[in-house]
Amino acid sequence: MEHVKSLLTKVGIDPERLEMFNLSAAMGPRWAEMCNEFTEKIRRLGPSPIWMATCSPKKNIKE
Numbered sequence: 001m002e003h004v005k006s007l008l009t010k011v012g013i014d015p016e017r018l019e020m021f022n023l024s025a026a027m028g029p030r031w032a033e034m035c036n037e038f039t040e041k042i043r044r045l046g047p048s049p050i051w052m053a054t055c056s057p058k059k060n061i062k063e
Contacts, residue, residue, distance in 0.1 A: 012049055
C-alpha cells in the first residue's frame, strides 16, 4: 500500500484516496460504516484529478 501511495503522489493524486481494509464476513455493519466514512473523506478531497482531466470540456480546434 505504501508503494502504491507513493506512486499516486508521483502522478499528482492524493494518496488519501486509497484505503485498504481487512474485515471478516461477520463485520457487515462495520463495513457499511467504513464505506460511509470513506465516501465522506473522498467528498472532502473533491473531484478526482483523473476525472477532471478526462471530463473537462474539449476545445474546438480549427485547422
